[in-house]
Amino acid sequence: MKALLEVKNVSKKVEDRIIIDDISFEQQPLQKIAIAGESGAGKTTLLKIITGNAQPTGGIILFDGERVIGPEEKLMPGHKKMGYLSQHYELPNHYRVEELIWFENRLDEAAANQLFEICRIDHLLQRKTNYLSGGEKQRIALCMLLVKQPVLLVLDEPFSNLDPIHTNTLKDVLDDITARLKITCTLTSHDPHDTLSWADEILVVKDGKLLQKGSPQELYYKPVNEYVAGLFGKYNLIKPHIAGLFGIDTKGNAIMTRPENFRIYKTGSGVKGVIKKISFWGSFYEAEVVVDDAKIIVRSNSNEWRDGDKVFVGIG
Known part of the structure; x- marks a missing residue:
């Protein structure tokens, strides 16, 4: 055309x-x-x-x-x-x-x-x-x-x-x-x-x-x-050693992910983390989770989480 x-x-x-x-x-x-x-x-x-x-x-x-x-x-x-x-x-x-x-x-x-x-x-x-x-x-x-x-x-x-x-x-x-x-x-x-x-x-x-x-x-x-x-919303810049905790081989490079790419669980086989802050955005919640020495933003539809909760973080 x-x-x-x-x-x-x-x-x-x-x-x-x-x-x-x-x-x-x-x-x-x-x-x-x-x-x-x-x-x-x-x-x-x-x-x-x-x-x-x-x-x-x-x-x-x-x-x-x-x-x-x-x-x-x-x-x-x-x-x-x-x-x-x-x-x-x-x-x-x-x-x-x-x-x-x-x-x-x-x-x-x-x-x-x-x-x-x-x-x-x-x-x-x-x-x-x-x-x-x-x-x-x-x-x-x-x-x-x-x-x-x-x-x-x-x-x-x-x-x-x-x-x-x-x-x-x-x-x-x-x-x-x-x-x-x-x-x-x-x-x-x-x-x-x-x-x-x-x-x-x-x-x-x-x-x-x-x-x-x-x-x-x-x-x-x-x-x-x-x-x-x-420009198109919040993102996580994941360093290679943090990505490795999730079983991701980045070949030594940092990677960018969106908050909805992660999930948080009370129990499970994910990576241990602690919720630093919960924010309500209307149709969803955002949790700032400290994993090792990094902060990961996770999007959730559940209101069950509170600041200070110990959680497991996994790839959604």
């Missing part, structure tokens, strides 16, 4: 500072890609280059086989087949929602009504923008992009300022945009809860470099380093 988006050896340098360093990847039609990384990693700059809102200093962007032109080469930056929603979007105050949307609308009434329903804003059309919540404003800004019928939707940190209720609503909206409107989506986020459950492929960026790309499962269970591991 021909790629919809091709990012080829793209770099961005400002004076002596490298913002983006030789990044390459492809996106297939309807493939959901998330770009993950801490603040300042270069995610926003990369999105701006992809959408024609920033000029690369090296490399090329191809969209549907044609080069994306940067703002130094055209009067109005951006690409007419891409919708880009910045994390710093603003809606003008004192307008009714339907007024803002119809200014941009290219759809007939039936298609527009379907879009309002998909964006979960059909009940907000008569409301003025200064009486909207942050999550409602974001979905309206999203709808204002979608009425222009983009092929690729690019969102910069769309979940960053939302509470859990509005975050889940937006995730449902994005799923419907792909499934019902057949629009390809790319987004950035630093929160694993946003990316792991949504993306088909995740790209991890640090200091402008692409460190790892792959499926959510691959990045979660097989991170290339501690930075990648830490």
Whole structure:
């Protein structure tokens, strides 16, 4: 299948500072890609280059086989087949929602009504923008992009300022945009809860470099380093002599494991340990267990454990 988006050896340098360093990847039609990384990693700059809102200093962007032109080469930056929603979007105050949307609308009434329903804003059309919540404003800004019928939707940190209720609503909206409107989506986020459950492929960026790309499962269970591991949740860095207690031969190397890879038991043939701390996380508990000279984080569904309990730790 021909790629919809091709990012080829793209770099961005400002004076002596490298913002983006030789990044390459492809996106297939309807493939959901998330770009993950801490603040300042270069995610926003990369999105701006992809959408024609920033000029690369090296490399090329191809969209549907044609080069994306940067703002130094055209009067109005951006690409007419891409919708880009910045994390710093603003809606003008004192307008009714339907007024803002119809200014941009290219759809007939039936298609527009379907879009309002998909964006979960059909009940907000008569409301003025200064009486909207942050999550409602974001979905309206999203709808204002979608009425222009983009092929690729690019969102910069769309979940960053939302509470859990509005975050889940937006995730449902994005799923419907792909499934019902057949629009390809790319987004950035630093929160694993946003990316792991949504993306088909995740790209991890640090200091402008692409460190790892792959499926959510691959990045979660097989991170290339501690930075990648830490982006997607807690992990244990197990030294060789501790791994040996569990019968694991690491060939002299430390290994990374997730808390759910271990189990704790009252009795058994596991490795002896002592619970230092128990934390409640809603749907599970986390135990910090001291084994030999190491601390191992273990996830458990049971509330039977207490600080100071002597336990056996095994591989789950």
